[in-house]
Amino acid sequence: MGVKTDLDLCQGHGMCEDTAPEVFRVVESQDGSYDHVELVIAEPDEGLREKIEEAVRFCPNRALSIEG
């Protein structure tokens, strides 16, 4: 399954990391502005789908989506 992140929308709240740390982590940005999400694994397997769906749902900025 593919996971997409939209960094124009991410403000580094970290709800995804809190919900599915296997898939998402929050990293510092180069310029000191908002931290932002980064994928720990590019193609997580189906076993993680439920957790990822939760992370997508809990993102306050709708910055995450699932593809496929």
Place this chain on the structure above:
Amino acid sequence: MSDQPRPKVVSGAQPDVGHYEEFMAHAAHFLYRAYQECGELAEFDLFGAKHVLMAGADAQEAVYRAPDDRVSAAAPYQYMVPVFGEGIQYGAPLETERQQVRFMSDALRPKRMKTYAQVVAQEVEDFIADWGDEGVREFHDTFKDMVLRTSTHCLMGKEFRERLTDEFGVLFAQLEHAISPEAVVDFKSEADAFANRDEARARLQDMLMEAVNDRLAANARGEEPPTDMLQSFLDARYKDGSAMAHELIPGMIIWIMFGGFHTSSNTAAWCCVELARHPEYQRELIEEVDAIYGDGGDLSFTSLREMPVMEGFLNETLRLHPPLLTLMRQVVNEPFEYKGNSFEVGTNLVISPYVSHRLPEHFPDPEKFDPHRERPEHLFASIPFGGGKRKCVGNAFAFLQVKSILTALLSRYELSCVDPPESYAEVMPSLILRPSDPCNLRYTARTK
């Protein structure tokens, strides 16, 4: 003349002042008329300053995704500098401001949000503890009091909250006067409001600085640092490793309070008005509330975020009654292009959640309050908190706070209208859209 497309110009401009008078009379209604008359792009004039309403999800997306060096938030919001202070937000260089909002985001991470959820729940319980079995209250003022308590507690900690007096709220009201529409159009005016603003700002600086110094002393004594935003701001570091100057911390507190105080309290009030107007939806919410809260449950961060019925209700309330009805940007450095239109440097781009949330292509039958509406697919159709990098960073906190208030209320009471349901109107004495005064509702203890 070029043959480039241009936005239609809104009718009714007066000599010299342009559309100022109609805008001032009710900005939301003016902007909605502008959209109905001109469509996606509507040009209007406030005292010679060119404004273009960008209505519609695509136009909003174009603005929200544009970088700061193309469309600037700092330029149109310079009138906030005397409110928050030099060195804070748009009174600081852009790269500093971007790091200061990161400090806010850091203060709203899950670990801290879990603590805030407990604080808010306790404050709300205490607040309604002596309401008795039934009564009538003015809900706008009620929620102002309540949100002031919850917000100062989460921001400044227990000690400050316990010492909170009416003065703090009064000073805040004086500061807010500085963002009345008059002030926005002519912020350099010497009106009394500005003298009051500066006096209130100086007094707030003293009050908040005292709390900062108390905290620094407690930290120096080796006491366990509490989980609140004050501590988070003290611990925050710029990219170069330096901390904020302590004198700037009060400005950070005022800034975040400004963003969250009236917006949240108004939203809570509107939610209650809509609950009272729609007993059928109130029953649905009560069922959900009882399921999570009825049997020894608590208002935890985790339980509050699993409330789909409440969320639908809150989203619909924010759709019809977005507290901020305009969000401004200014074209800087080079012209801004959108769908063949070219907006020259200095043009004010106006985004209006009020208008956007009434576009029939995303919200069929837009005036109807329907909490079961499907959320539009377009990421920029629903924008009560703005969008993109500059979206309100406190949006999740606002949801937490309002959900906590409504859950505690509905677990004890049912709400009903005191006045005819349609008499609760949208008024805007400032740039915030609020329910008309008095916003009286009846609460009656639920029979369990």
